[in-house]
Amino acid sequence: MVQSKVQPEILNRVFGLYYNGRVGTAFTMECKGSQFLVTAKHMFRRSAFPESTTIGLLTEEGKYTPYEVEIKYPKNQQVDIAVMKLKDNQYISKEYSNPNTSKELALGQDVFYLGFPSGYDKVLMPFSGTKRPIPFIKKACFSGRFNNLHTRMIFDGYVNEGFSGGPVCYKPDSSEIMSIAAVVAHYYPEKQPVINKDCQSVGSYVETNTGIIIAYDISEAVKVAERWNVI
Numbered sequence: 001m002v003q004s005k006v007q008p009e010i011l012n013r014v015f016g017l018y019y020n021g022r023v024g025t026a027f028t029m030e031c032k033g034s035q036f037l038v039t040a041k042h043m044f045r046r047s048a049f050p051e052s053t054t055i056g057l058l059t060e061e062g063k064y065t066p067y068e069v070e071i072k073y074p075k076n077q078q079v080d081i082a083v084m085k086l087k088d089n090q091y092i093s094k095e096y097s098n099p100n101t102s103k104e105l106a107l108g109q110d111v112f113y114l115g116f117p118s119g120y121d122k123v124l125m126p127f128s129g130t131k132r133p134i135p136f137i138k139k140a141c142f143s144g145r146f147n148n149l150h151t152r153m154i155f156d157g158y159v160n161e162g163f164s165g166g167p168v169c170y171k172p173d174s175s176e177i178m179s180i181a182a183v184v185a186h187y188y189p190e191k192q193p194v195i196n197k198d199c200q201s202v203g204s205y206v207e208t209n210t211g212i213i214i215a216y217d218i219s220e221a222v223k224v225a226e227r228w229n230v231i
Helices: 041-047 218-229
Strands: 014-019 022-031 034-039 052-060 063-072 082-086 110-115 136-146 149-156 167-170 179-195 201-217
Touching: 014 041, 022 041, 022 110, 022 179, 022 218, 034 218, 041 082, 063 218, 082 218, 110 179, 149 179, 179 218, 201 218
Parallel strands: none
Antiparallel strands: 014 022, 014 052, 022 034, 034 082, 052 063, 063 082, 110 136, 110 167, 136 149, 149 201, 167 179, 179 201
């Protein structure tokens, strides 16, 4: 049994995601009797945001199993979230009791975020009794929200390629069970000048990781999932 500060309610939900040449992360979420997969919307940009497709989920070391999914996106196109439903209403993980909410998340509170960095799908330790790799776990601090889009959240931490779509989780004061607060979108970039050996700028710039994570409130994913259940 693998010991972790992140509880099984979150850890066992997380899968590596492969689609159209890109790697990312997805996680399961239940809503009104169905299970969904949540990831970042930009994972589907190269395919012009399809309504249905086949994705690969990391089910064994280095192996992505194909699954047919339907996809819905938030009505607000700025929100970098996509919600998938497996064909025939399949469940890809067990159903757990963790809430999907950021309501008790306080500014300055520590959070964990999970994902599969590019290139590590063949080297990560598997869950006990399975061949499915355990996701990376990283720690951050809840730094704030943007005032023009309150569901866009800011965390102080570093994400690598492959973390897009991963869950951000925390432990509320009122419960022993962790909650999922947000979905990782990307890091905030900063341009830095390229200099030569004499420390002079050569007129070019490189994009660097500032250590600021942009994520979107899990409530946006819940709203999308609820649209499947509207009669």
